Amino acid sequence: MTSGASRDRVFGRVDAARVLRDLADARVNYAVEEVRRPAWNIDTYGAALPAEGPGLPDPGGTWERACRFVRDYEFSPPRIVRAVYDPEQPLLGRDMLLEARFYGLHFYCGVRVTEVVDRWSGDARVWGWAYETLEGHLERGKVAYEVVKRCDTGEVSFVVSCYSQGSPALGRVVRLGWQLFGRPTQSRFYRECIARLQRFVESAPDQPPGRSTRTGQLVWAPSDARAYRLDALAIHRVAPG
Template identity: 50%
Template structure:
């Protein structure tokens, strides 16, 4: 969608202002992988076309998915659209997103936390991983962190897209911000995660087909029709006493 010069200037001002905003939660006070009173922990894994075991194949599924994750292409623009950023994911860089809920629009500020690009060991298995996370800034509808990564298991060649989120509604004093999450938040969160997984699968397959790269079978979890199913683990919210 083409925006007027006035709107473009407004977006640039909003993005510039992000540098003066602090995170609206302290990552050091939480283990984002463990349930905690008042917080949601969501974990979605989308199998992608596999490769032969060993390092990623040039131009193959892992590299294709890596580029999509790096460029934030998996987000459904009908729900979340990136407006402005400062370049590729690097710790400390800011992003401005536009969230669309039933005709309403909210502008959300984020700051990139960690970037991982290398081989990691997980439960005795080695995987080639590319990923990054972002954290919410003051004025956001939510508080928390979302990690997104693409992983190739070197022993089997399985490739998967992984989204992990630790979040709760914002404590912002602005009642409109709090109401926005209370009304739309949890439903739209889960919708975003599901669509991100499906979109990641579709974009990876489309890119491989466009360059004439043969896609391997989906990782374990594919249904009878051959479409990979999302593996979801969500603890939901843990309520306090």
């Protein structure tokens, strides 16, 4: 491993460690009072995971395994969105630098984990977390990822709920690209998140999809995300919104 600033250049030419540090001073870029249709997209995606027996979550069972994958952001399809964060930070309040990849364009945007869900909802055991977008993000909004077990039936599911809109601060060219491709890419991202988690829980019950990668003290997520030489040739935009 190289020393100095170069080791923190996780994504091509971008000094991820510096950008991540700068997020500490960034604020959430919207107010909840603004969220309403039709200006905002309000969505829920969900799918079943392998069921358990009725009752509390089984030790080492579907619900617990899925929670581990969700905690570590392993469900994110790395060809669309990958992330870097400091694992020493508590989950609640953690800043994450996301890299949204669209062909030769790579956008670097900050989010902050503002909620950790750990509750009972009737007969359902629910665990998960949510992040909100920070200043400079392509979008404005919030996404919650939750693993749910219905203890009366044993059914286990993964639910993604979100509200969002494109940032009004986007430049003209990026705004046009968002209007043309943003919504389809967003929907595809959430569908692939669900499909990945289903696949991992079913076929690799205890292991992440790849070997965890660290750059300095930072962790890449998901663990099968990799840097490629051609990444350096992409157009990199930090905080495009």
